[in-house]
Amino acid sequence: xxxxxxxxxxxxxxxxxxxxxxxxxxxxxxxxxxxxxxxxxxxxxxxxxxxxxxxxxxxxxxxxxxxxxxxxxxxxxxxxxxxxxxxxxxxxxxxxxxxxxxxxxxxxxxxxxxxxxxxxxxxxxxxxxxxxxxxxxxxxxxxxxxxxxxxxxxxxxxxxxxxxxxxxxxxxxxxxxxxxxxxxxxxxxxxxxxxxxxxxxxxxxxxxxxxxxxxxxxxxxxxxxxxxxxxxxxxxxxxxxxxxxxxxxxxxxxxxxxxxxxxxxxxxxxxxxxxxxxxxxxxxxxxxxxxxxxxxxxxxxxxxxxxxxxxxxxxxxxxxxxxxxxxxxxxxxxxxxxxxxxxxxxxxxxxxxxxxxxxxxxxxxxxxxxxxxxxxxxxxxxxxxxxxxxxxxxxxxxxxxxxxxxxxxxxxxxx
Numbered sequence: 214x215x216x217x218x219x220x221x222x223x224x225x226x227x228x229x230x231x232x233x234x235x236x237x238x239x240x241x242x243x244x245x246x247x248x249x250x251x252x253x254x255x256x257x258x259x260x261x262x263x264x265x266x267x268x269x270x271x272x273x274x275x276x277x278x279x280x281x282x283x284x285x286x287x288x289x290x291x292x293x294x295x296x297x298x299x300x301x302x303x304x305x306x307x308x309x310x311x312x313x314x315x316x317x318x319x320x321x322x323x324x325x326x327x328x329x330x331x332x333x334x335x336x337x338x339x340x341x342x343x344x345x346x347x348x349x350x351x352x353x354x355x356x357x358x359x360x361x362x363x364x365x366x367x368x369x370x371x372x373x374x375x376x377x378x379x380x381x382x383x384x385x386x387x388x389x390x391x392x393x394x395x396x397x398x399x400x401x402x403x404x405x406x407x408x409x410x411x412x413x414x415x416x417x418x419x420x421x422x423x424x425x426x427x428x429x430x431x432x433x434x435x436x437x438x439x440x441x442x443x444x445x446x447x448x449x450x451x452x453x454x455x456x457x458x459x460x461x462x463x464x465x466x467x468x469x470x471x472x473x474x475x476x477x478x479x480x481x482x483x484x485x486x487x488x489x490x491x492x493x494x495x496x497x498x499x500x501x502x503x504x505x506x507x508x509x510x511x512x513x514x515x516x517x518x519x520x521x522x523x524x525x526x527x528x529x530x531x532x533x534x535x536x537x538x539x540x541x542x543x544x545x546x547x548x549x550x551x552x553x554x555x556x557x558x559x560x561x562x563x564x565x566x567x568x569x570x571x572x573x574x575x576x577x578x579x580x581x582x583x584x585x586x587x588x589x590x591x592x593x594x595x596x597x598x599x600x601x602x603x604x605x606x607x608x609x610x611x612x613x614x615x616x617x618x619x620x621x622x623x624x625x626x627x628x
Contacts, residue, residue, distance in 0.1 A: 247425050254418040255304060258351060258411055261344035262300035265293050265327070267336075288330060296323045296341065300348045307351035307415055317349050324365070328372040336400060342369035343404040350408035351415050358408055366404040370397075432519040439512065454490035458483050506538035510563060513549040517561055520553055522578070527564035533572065537622060540602060541565060541574050544620045547595045548576040556580040556616060570625070571604075576618040581610045592618075 299320040306313035324345040331338040346365035350358040461483045468476035507528070514524040533541070545563060552558050558580035565574050596606040604622035611617055 247421060250421060251308070251418070254414060255308060257414055258304045258307065259301055260407070260411070261348040262297040262304075264344040264347070264407075265296060265338070265341040267340060292323050292327055293341070296320055296327070296344070299323070300344065303348040303352060308418065313352055317352055320348060321345050325368065325372075328368060339369040339400060342366065343400075343407060346404065346408045347411045350412050358412060362405055362408045366401060369400070369404065428519065428521050432516065435512075435516045435519045439516070451490045451493055454486050454493070458486045458490070461486070506533055506542055506565075509542040510545060513545050514563070516549060517552065522552065522558050523560045525560075525562045527562070527566075529565055529567050531567050533565070533567070534624065537572055537602075537624065540599065540604075540622060541572065541620070543598060544574050544595060544606070544618075545576070547591050548618045550591060551616075551618070552576070552578050555582065557582050558616075567624070571621050571623045574620045574622075577615050579615050581614060581616045595620075 299316045303313050303316045303320065306316070324341040327338050327341040342365040346358075346361050349361045353361055461479050465476045465479040465483065468479065510526055510528065514526055517524040548563075552561055556578055558578040561576065561578040563574075563576050565572065567573075592606065592608050599606050599620055599622060602622055603625075604620060606618070606620045608618045609616070
């Protein structure tokens, strides 16, 4: 029966960007929705790293034709590169929840240098002030964001104000007073809105991250409860036998010198208890203890739901034989493990039907991530277990891209 192998990780290109920027995969990998949202949020929040370049490059090309001082223009480009790197570090710190006070101060100082040294207009070099406010807003409190927003806007207007609407400086940039007013008004609106838009985007990401952390905590709790249940069952199963073995062994040691016959009898009972305990452990491991299949299905469904996978259960109205129910419970456990470990599933359907003298269990899930869409290696042992009862197990991805685990067990073979 085919089994799956773990998918090997795709290769990555070498780092050619600063450590604060996520590495780009060589080929597209299957990512969860949260991971895709995290990456999207990072690039949306990084608008401050690219905003100053929008109009500055065009202004530099015009300034070259107007014989502006080359050293001043080179200085502008260099400080913009440093500014962008600091902005990226600020975004990374905000998403990780760590402070970046030095980056905020340093990028603010660079923005002031740009505004003071570059002879441009509001929509070119003036965007450096707006960009700084968008990054600082991610790390400051609400009052701090308010001060940073108004301060950056005022600094941009004060240092790059082109004069009166009919002045030579303004006429060199704007064709009429209406265009002048639209440019200034638009600059003020963008400068006041972008920092708060960034804060809203960061807040939305934190809400999603908190929800995802809650899901993970719920999944861990479900697994812990399952472990505790198994521990209680194991203790109830062999705890008494092991305690009796310990007591009778102590009695045999004390009687070994005084009454050899009684000591031998005690050790014979110890041997019987050990055999019985071993038999009970083997029975538990092989799954031949009585299992409430309904409770097991509900437990596995809860584990899947806790992992963010919508689960649908379909069970037959007829009563399933006890030993068959135990075997099917093992199939469901292994299938649930495969869904959680070897897929990026968002939905799963578990159905059991009694037909033609056999019980048929199917588990179908989306989010297949294996190279060939097969299950984990644990399916090999599961197939052997089911084959011992005259049944069969098949697993693999169908044409629709869903993974299907199907176990068929004859009713007679399970009795």
